[in-house]
Amino acid sequence: MNCVALPRMSSKTHSSNNIAHARRTVQQLKIEASIERIKVSKASADLMNYCSEHARNDPLLMGIPTSDNPFKDKKPCTIL
Amino acid sequence: MGEMEQLRKEADSLKDQITAARKAVQDTTLQEAAAGVTVVGRVQMKTRKTLRGHLAKIYAMHWGTDSTLCVSASQDGKLIVWDSITTNKVNAIPLKSSWVMTCAYAPSGNLVACGGLDNMCSIYNLKGKDGNVKVMRELAAHTGYLSCCRFLSDSEIITSSGDCTCVLWDIETGTQKTVFAGHQGDCMSLAVSPDFKFFISGACDFTAKLWDIREGQCRQTFGGHESDINAIGFFPNGNAVITGSDDATCKLYDLRADQELITYQDSSIMCGVTSLAPSLSGRLLLAGYDDFNVNIWDALKAERVGVLAGHDNRVSCIGVSSDGMACCTGSWDSFLKIWN
Numbered sequence: 001m002n003c004v005a006l007p008r009m010s011s012k013t014h015s016s017n018n019i020a021h022a023r024r025t026v027q028q029l030k031i032e033a034s035i036e037r038i039k040v041s042k043a044s045a046d047l048m049n050y051c052s053e054h055a056r057n058d059p060l061l062m063g064i065p066t067s068d069n070p071f072k073d074k075k076p077c078t079i080l
Numbered sequence: 081m082g083e084m085e086q087l088r089k090e091a092d093s094l095k096d097q098i099t100a101a102r103k104a105v106q107d108t109t110l111q112e113a114a115a116g117v118t119v120v121g122r123v124q125m126k127t128r129k130t131l132r133g134h135l136a137k138i139y140a141m142h143w144g145t146d147s148t149l150c151v152s153a154s155q156d157g158k159l160i161v162w163d164s165i166t167t168n169k170v171n172a173i174p175l176k177s178s179w180v181m182t183c184a185y186a187p188s189g190n191l192v193a194c195g196g197l198d199n200m201c202s203i204y205n206l207k208g209k210d211g212n213v214k215v216m217r218e219l220a221a222h223t224g225y226l227s228c229c230r231f232l233s234d235s236e237i238i239t240s241s242g243d244c245t246c247v248l249w250d251i252e253t254g255t256q257k258t259v260f261a262g263h264q265g266d267c268m269s270l271a272v273s274p275d276f277k278f279f280i281s282g283a284c285d286f287t288a289k290l291w292d293i294r295e296g297q298c299r300q301t302f303g304g305h306e307s308d309i310n311a312i313g314f315f316p317n318g319n320a321v322i323t324g325s326d327d328a329t330c331k332l333y334d335l336r337a338d339q340e341l342i343t344y345q346d347s348s349i350m351c352g353v354t355s356l357a358p359s360l361s362g363r364l365l366l367a368g369y370d371d372f373n374v375n376i377w378d379a380l381k382a383e384r385v386g387v388l389a390g391h392d393n394r395v396s397c398i399g400v401s402s403d404g405m406a407c408c409t410g411s412w413d414s415f416l417k418i419w420n
Contacts, residue, residue: 006123010302011138015196018084019083019084019087020090022084022087022088023087024090025087025091026087026090028095028262029091029094029095030096030300031233031297031299032094032098032299032300032301033094033097033098033101033297033299034393035299035300035338036102036336037101037102037105037336037337037338038105038111038336038337039102039105039107039108039337040105040106040108040110040113040334040337041107041108041113041340042337043109043319043334043336043337043341043409044109044110044112044113044114044321044334044341045113046317047110047315047317047320047334047362048113048114048117048379048380049417050315050317050319050361050362051361051362051363051379051380052317053361054316054360054361054362054363055361055363055412056359057361057404058143058359058360058361058364058404059360059364059403059404059405059406060125060359060360060364060400060406060407060420061120061121061359061360061361061363061364062386062405064405067119069128069405069420070148070405071128071129071164071165071405071418071420072128073128076415
């Protein structure tokens with residue numbers, strides 16, 4: 001992290017900056033405090049449901065058969 | 081009581097309110113809720129392709145939406161667009177500044193972007209008339225390094241910076257549309273929600289923040305990490321956020337419950353997380369670490385179910401393609417690997 005040297009300010013400017021910052025902090029906390037929250041049981045159930053509903057379409061989870069894998073080099077067959 | 085003291089008390093009271101409100105909805109834990117779920121079986125992936133060509137550390141990679149092309153950025157001063165299936169280099173773009181830290185592919189496939197210690201986000205048009213890839217726009221206003229960038233479209237991009245802010249830019253005019261200020265430390269990473277309405281940022285103040293793009297406002301702040309957050313991503317349904325930190329853990333935060341649901345950690349893992357990506361269903365969490373490995377986690381059970389070992393240096397970036405068919409890792413060893 002870099003420390004940026006601030007230009008020297010009068011103590012009055014400094015304290016009014018602090019107050020402005022503190023006001024913004026309170027304002028922001030009010031926004032964050034006011035949101036609606038759902039129960040963890042519901043949030044967890046929804047995550048679990050999403051995973052199970054999409055599991056069979058998740059190639060990295062299910063594994064990919066060679067014939068369907070565009071990244072796998074298919075070895076040519078030699079006819080002896 | 082002076083105003084400063086009053087404001088301090090008000091802030092503390094609000095923080096207590098938030099803590100209490102989070103606790104009030106904590107009727108269970110994800111661990112308990114998923115107790116009946118069987119852990120995913122051991123996941124084994126192989127390196128299918130190695131993309132060779134960079135001459136120095138790779139710092140970032142991003143898949144194009146077609147799941148075939150991807151772009152990588154290296155401190156050799158190049159952006160390379162690769163065809164991950166043939167391993168051909170579609171474009172090799174020399175950069176003005178070699179100190180690149182991030183790159184991004186536009187959803188349209190027309191543009192790529194990058195930036196780093198030059199404090200700028202440079203936009204390149206891949207589909208120019210004469211076939212040459214040229215700088216289309218240089219977005220300059222950040223007073224710190226560019227750590228991450230992500231396109232919303234060909235006309236808008238979001239950047240995160242060491243100056244502690246994130247910015248939404250109008251690419252056409254090269255101007256800042258919105259500045260997202262609030263983090264108290266360098267912003268290290270960002271991710272856009274699947275519906276493009278929100279983005280999340282992770283920073284060196286150990287927190288992740290959810291931002292409403294159009295309102296320009298921070299909606300939620302998530303703490304709990306004990307060190308810098310280096311990587312961040314959305315769970316595929318957009319309802320949860322996953323972070324990766326120098327504290328050697330990843331965490332999942334649910335947006336609607338407004339709290340951390342689970343931590344991905346193991347006593348044997350003592351090095352920082354550099355990058356992360358969920359699989360298509362969200363069930364697997366792939367995370368890159370400083371110890372040269374990628375650990376694969378069962379996202380619901382927080383158990384390690386696999387490892388991708390193959391790089392000879394730090395894994396700096398990771399991405400799962402849009403169709404979920406492959407994972408790409410980029411490393412300080414100068415190679416990208418495609419796994420599935």
